[in-house]
Amino acid sequence: MTSEETLGGAESVQIPDLLPVLPLKDVVLFPYVIVPLSVSREKAIAAVDAALAEQRILLIVSQRDASVEDPAPADLHGMGTAAAVMRMLKLPDGRVRLLVQGLSRMKVEAFVQESPSLRAKCVRVTEPEPAKSLSEEMEALVRAVKEGLEKTVSLGKQISPEVMLVAAGLDDPARLADLAASNLDLKLDEAQKILETVPALDRLKAVLEILRREIRVLTVQQEITGMARGEIDKSQREYFLRQQLKAIQQELGTTDELAEEIEAYRKKVAERHVPEEAAQEIEKQLKRLERGNPDSAENAMLRTFLDWITGLPWSVVSEDNLDLPRARQILEEDHYGLEKIKERILEFLAVRKLAPESKGPILCFVGPPGVGKTSLGKSVARALGRKFVQMSLGGVRDEAEIRGHRRTYVGALPGRIIQGLSQAGTSNPVFILDEVDKIGADFRGDPSSALLEVLDPEQNRAFRDHYLGVPYDLSKVLFITTANVLDTIQPAFLDRMEVIRLSGYTLEEKLAIAARHLIPKQRKENGLGDKGIAFTEDGLRTIVEEYTREAGLRNLEREIGSCCRKVAVRFASGETKPVRVTPEVARSLLGVPRFRSDEKLARDEVGAATGLAWTAVGGDVLIVEARAVKGKGRLQLTGQLGDVMKESAQAALTWARSRAAEFGLSPDTFEGTDLHIHVPEGAIPKDGPSAGVTMATTIVSALSGRAVRRDVAMTGEITLRGEVLPIGGVKEKVLAARRAGIGTVILPSQNERDLAEIPEELRGGVRFVFASRVDEVLDAALVPAKPARPGKGKVTKAARTTKAAKAANATKAAKAAAPAERRAGRRKATRRRA
Numbered sequence: 001m002t003s004e005e006t007l008g009g010a011e012s013v014q015i016p017d018l019l020p021v022l023p024l025k026d027v028v029l030f031p032y033v034i035v036p037l038s039v040s041r042e043k044a045i046a047a048v049d050a051a052l053a054e055q056r057i058l059l060i061v062s063q064r065d066a067s068v069e070d071p072a073p074a075d076l077h078g079m080g081t082a083a084a085v086m087r088m089l090k091l092p093d094g095r096v097r098l099l100v101q102g103l104s105r106m107k108v109e110a111f112v113q114e115s116p117s118l119r120a121k122c123v124r125v126t127e128p129e130p131a132k133s134l135s136e137e138m139e140a141l142v143r144a145v146k147e148g149l150e151k152t153v154s155l156g157k158q159i160s161p162e163v164m165l166v167a168a169g170l171d172d173p174a175r176l177a178d179l180a181a182s183n184l185d186l187k188l189d190e191a192q193k194i195l196e197t198v199p200a201l202d203r204l205k206a207v208l209e210i211l212r213r214e215i216r217v218l219t220v221q222q223e224i225t226g227m228a229r230g231e232i233d234k235s236q237r238e239y240f241l242r243q244q245l246k247a248i249q250q251e252l253g254t255t256d257e258l259a260e261e262i263e264a265y266r267k268k269v270a271e272r273h274v275p276e277e278a279a280q281e282i283e284k285q286l287k288r289l290e291r292g293n294p295d296s297a298e299n300a301m302l303r304t305f306l307d308w309i310t311g312l313p314w315s316v317v318s319e320d321n322l323d324l325p326r327a328r329q330i331l332e333e334d335h336y337g338l339e340k341i342k343e344r345i346l347e348f349l350a351v352r353k354l355a356p357e358s359k360g361p362i363l364c365f366v367g368p369p370g371v372g373k374t375s376l377g378k379s380v381a382r383a384l385g386r387k388f389v390q391m392s393l394g395g396v397r398d399e400a401e402i403r404g405h406r407r408t409y410v411g412a413l414p415g416r417i418i419q420g421l422s423q424a425g426t427s428n429p430v431f432i433l434d435e436v437d438k439i440g441a442d443f444r445g446d447p448s449s450a451l452l453e454v455l456d457p458e459q460n461r462a463f464r465d466h467y468l469g470v471p472y473d474l475s476k477v478l479f480i481t482t483a484n485v486l487d488t489i490q491p492a493f494l495d496r497m498e499v500i501r502l503s504g505y506t507l508e509e510k511l512a513i514a515a516r517h518l519i520p521k522q523r524k525e526n527g528l529g530d531k532g533i534a535f536t537e538d539g540l541r542t543i544v545e546e547y548t549r550e551a552g553l554r555n556l557e558r559e560i561g562s563c564c565r566k567v568a569v570r571f572a573s574g575e576t577k578p579v580r581v582t583p584e585v586a587r588s589l590l591g592v593p594r595f596r597s598d599e600k601l602a603r604d605e606v607g608a609a610t611g612l613a614w615t616a617v618g619g620d621v622l623i624v625e626a627r628a629v630k631g632k633g634r635l636q637l638t639g640q641l642g643d644v645m646k647e648s649a650q651a652a653l654t655w656a657r658s659r660a661a662e663f664g665l666s667p668d669t670f671e672g673t674d675l676h677i678h679v680p681e682g683a684i685p686k687d688g689p690s691a692g693v694t695m696a697t698t699i700v701s702a703l704s705g706r707a708v709r710r711d712v713a714m715t716g717e718i719t720l721r722g723e724v725l726p727i728g729g730v731k732e733k734v735l736a737a738r739r740a741g742i743g744t745v746i747l748p749s750q751n752e753r754d755l756a757e758i759p760e761e762l763r764g765g766v767r768f769v770f771a772s773r774v775d776e777v778l779d780a781a782l783v784p785a786k787p788a789r790p791g792k793g794k795v796t797k798a799a800r801t802t803k804a805a806k807a808a809n810a811t812k813a814a815k816a817a818a819p820a821e822r823r824a825g826r827r828k829a830t831r832r833r834a
Contacts, residue, residue, distance in 0.1 A: 013103050015082045019059035020047035021111070021118035022083075025066040028191035029081040030178040031102040031127075039096040041069070046117035048088065048096055056085045059106055059120055062192055073111040073118070079196045082106045082124070105195065128200050130172040141204040142173055145180055148211035155218035159183050174200040177207045184210055221248055262286050265306050273315040278470040282309055305407060308414055309468055313421060317428045317476060320384050322353035327383035334379040335372055336513045340757070341365075341500055345380060359457035364436070364481045364494075367502030370552020373482040374432055376502075380480065381430035389420040394435035399445025402454065404467035414467040417454055417474070428476035436493070437483035448490040455479055455496040503731045504551025504619070506762060507739070510544050511537060518557045526564040533567045535560070535581045542583040546593035551732070563589045600740050601710035604783055607702035611694035612715040612736055612745070613686070614729030619736030621713065624679055624691065626698035631674025639679030642687020645695075648717065649677050652696035655722055655774065656703065663704045675699060690727040692718035693746065693777045700778060707783040713737045714746035714777060722774045726750035731758050738766060745769070746777055 022037075022044055029035060039045055051058045061080035068075050087099040105125035113119035134142065149167055153159050163183055170176045181194045190210065197203045224247040265286055269279055285302055292299045321327075327349055331342045344363075351358060365373040374390065381388035396402075404415035413419070420431060439447050453459045454474060462471035481497055483489060505513065519535055543563075548555040566589050567579045579585065587593065601608060601623070611622040635653055637646055656663075657670050677695065679686055693716040701708050715733055717725040726748045737745050749770040755763065769780045 013057075013084065014055075015057060015103060015106070015124055016055060017123070018112065018119060018121055019057060019082065019106070020050040020054075021076070021080075021120050022047045022051075022058045022060050023063050023071045023076055023118065024060060025063055026188060027060075028062050028186075028188065028195055029060045029083055029100070029102045030182045030195060031081060031104050032175060032178065033182045034086070034099065034101045037098040037100060039098060040094065043070070043115075043117045045094075045096055047119075048085070048098065050117055050119070051085055052088065057103070058083050058085060058100065059108075059122055060100070060102075061108065061120075062188060066188070073114070073120075076108070076118075077192055077196075078108050079125075079192070080106050080108060080122070081195070082122075105198070125198060127174055128198070130174070130200075134171075134173070138173055138201060138204070141201070141208060142171070142176060144208050145176055145204060145211060148208060148215060149180060149183075151215050152211065152218060155215065155222055157214070157218060172200075173204050177203040180207045180211065184214060186210065217248065224248075258290070262290060265310055268310040272310070272313070274310075275314065275470075278309065278314070278468075278472075281470050282306065301407065301412075305467075308418075308422070309470075311422055312418065312472070313425050313427045314472075316426050318386050318426045320352065320356075320386065320428075322349055322384070324349060324353070330383045331379055334375060334382075336516060337505065337509045338372070338376075338502065341376065341502060344500055345376070345383075349383065359475070361498040362455045362457075362479050362481065362496055364483060364497035364499045365502055366483050366486055366499055368504055368551035369484060370550060370554035371502045371504060372552070373502060374434060377430055377432040377480045377482070380478070384430065384478070386478065387424040387426050387429040388432070389424045389429045390432045390434060391416050391420055392434040393447065394438040395440060396447050397440035397442045399447055399450045400466070402447050402450035404465040406466045407469070412467055414465050417463070418465045418468065418472065421472075421477070427473065428478070430478045430480065433479060433481040435483065436481045437485050437488045446490075448493045452493060452496065455481075455493075504735065505553065506735055506759075507541065507544060508761070510553065510556060511540050513553060514540050514544075514556060514560065518553065518560050522557065522561045522564045526561065526568045528564055528568060528571070531578050532571060533564055533579045533581065535563075536583075538583050539581040539586045542586045543590070546587075546595055547590055549595045559590060600713075600742050604707040604710050606705055606707045607698055609694050609697040609701065609708045609781065610710070610713040610740075610742065611691055612713050612733035613688060613690070614732050619729065619732030619734070621736050621740045621742075622679060622686070622691070622694070624677065624694045624698050626675060626677045626695075626702040628673045628675055628702045630672060633671045634674045636674065636676045637678075638676070639682045640685050641679060642685065644687050644689050645679075645691050648689070648692040649695045649699075651718060651720055652692055652699055655696060655718065655720055656699045658720075659722070663700055665703055669703065673703070675702065689717045689725075690715045690729075692716060693724060693771070693774060696774050697777060697781050701782060704782075704785075706785055708781055709744070709783055711742055712744045712746060712781045713740070713742045714781060716746070716748040716751075716771070716777070718774055724748045724771050724773060724777065730754040731762075734758055734766065735762065738762060743767060744780065746771055746780055748772070 022039070024037070027035065027037070039048055047058060059080050060083045061076045063071050064075055064077060082103040082105075083100040084103055085098060085100055089097040091097060105127070106122040107125055109121045109123055111118060111120045131138075146167060149159065149164065153164065163179065167176060167179055170179065177194070177200065181191060184207075186194075194203060194206055197206060221244060224244055265282065269282055274282065285306060289299060289302045289306070292302070324346060328342070328346060331345065335342070348361075348363070365376060367373055377390075378388055400415065402415045402417060404418060405412035414422075417431075421427065421429070433451070436448075436451075439451075441448065453463060457475060460474035460477075463474045464471050486494060486499065514535070523530065523533065543559050544556060547559045550556070563581055563586065570579070581589070600610060600621075607626040607628070609624050611624050613620045613622045635649065637649055641649075653675065657667070660667050660669065677698065693714050696718055697708060697714065700706070715727055717727060719725065730747065730751050731754070734745060743765070744767045746769045749772040752768075752770050755768065769776070771777045771780070
């Protein structure tokens, strides 16, 4: 409000009976007072335009309810103020800024128009004429009001000096009352009541009462200021101001935002049935929040902590759906094959149904990338009707990622386990811990050790996150972990889990999954209808065999998506003919084939054997070559072999030397022969314990000259005694042999039980030989030696090698004997001369 600088004498202004009405939400305008206004409502702007078009006079009336956006006549008070528009400015956003001066009180008799703006018939309220000499009571009230204004200013009330100067020179009681009321922070109802009070005496009394109340409040504020100064120092100025505000609010009886906030926290604790220990910690921190400075860094940290701890789903659980037929149907819809894994999941759900409180095992899905480990977890969550949370642990090296940071650190947060539960909103989600085989460890701790508590059913009932500082029950959470290999998992960590292995998909399984899932998905994602593109079985087979080399399905999906995108380009260019993807069309869409199918050797060869290897993307065929050349008995290994394969080669050579006679070899053959063993594709590192029998076969073949059968593949480790030890990855290796068209697979005899895990259709057409000793491997893998004809016949390489060895030995003996014979001849000649 500004002072009452009059507009050329407001009393003399002629005010029409019909005036456009400007409703105001939160302002009461008094006569002779100048105020700025901002108008944005359509009817209000129309009223301003109407006033400017006439005599620049508005009727300003306050609303009974400030929340009404389009007030009707019934929503307005019956008493208002006629005001002259002094200035008007239209803003770019459509609003109008006004500067108006009150002229006189006006009583509304009737509203005669409601559109486009309100217009009312009104009567001017006659103000009481100021007496030449005031009565004693009126004089006392005038002085009291003036002194009250001065007192409020001395106590810190912000009133402009101009207003105080005008008030000091006013002798009219009515105008003094209006001026004082316009400069006090009155509620809307109080201001309207003073506006409607016409008698000057009554008006002065009402204003004086409000002034006295304001003086009392300001006095209390000053006392609080004095007490606060003795308790706090200059560095806590913000706290001091907040204490002042708090004291004023308590005196006025207004609400306190901090109290409401604390009450909201307590309400959350009651609604979520927080355990007693956690509730006590929350109450302790709430009391610290009440006593502290609301704007301090510590209070900000407390608020963050309280938001986390009260936002956790302490007792919120989702109801399990343990309908086994429905769960089986969901698993069949989401996944093709994997019968053993599906059966194990159904067993798990059946136990949950019969014993809900049982402590089930932690499942660990192990297999190559892209075989559906994570999606199996999603299917379990969908079958149970639980929320699904996924957390990748690949590359995690900080223990605080699991257990959280202590609250003493800046920027501390709970661990990712607690964060996941907060995100899920329930205490029993299906929680997938991905890539547990890729967890690291450094000076910040070992996350694997921290997960021991999380995954142990005996300990996770009271899991204590460092940030929360109170136990949280994780026993209701269904944890499922995934990994590609088990070798890098800490033994104690692995002991907590039940391992379920997912091997790679066969060609037939990939074709079925592509037809059921991948092709419809890629059609939808690339905007192709069911008739836009069709894949023949041969076309899909070409994509699988020539453009992907994996155990899973990710690359296959990418290649199918690539075909769909290229067809989408054609359709977007105006073509309408559907595309049928045959092998030729697939090659034209995808370009030059990236892989060639694994093939067996073209013929039986000496010193070349077919081995079987396990890789992270499935099984593979490995050709091992050996050549014997004249030398000094050295063993050379190439092909970027690992330490385990090098030791296998050395063990195989030692065994072959110990059994040389059985192969028709002289023991001295090894001393004059260098062996070079090579595994092709030298750019690829190779290692593992299952190449022993293949190394032994190639060494014996190279030295004896007996060829290795090209349709035989083998795997197994050997000992120096010639025993064949069991290996892993049988299914993957058998699949690789089957892809290469190999008819006979040699396996360790102890792996015979693993054939039960291989479907019958995959075993068809393959003959299995189970060997417990290397001799049995050689009998099955080497081509039998042809006996030589009597008299003349072809001399075998072994015979030639034996003869050569005997001749070399005879030459050595003759050379060694020659010096001795010469010395003996000289002695005889000396004796004859004597």
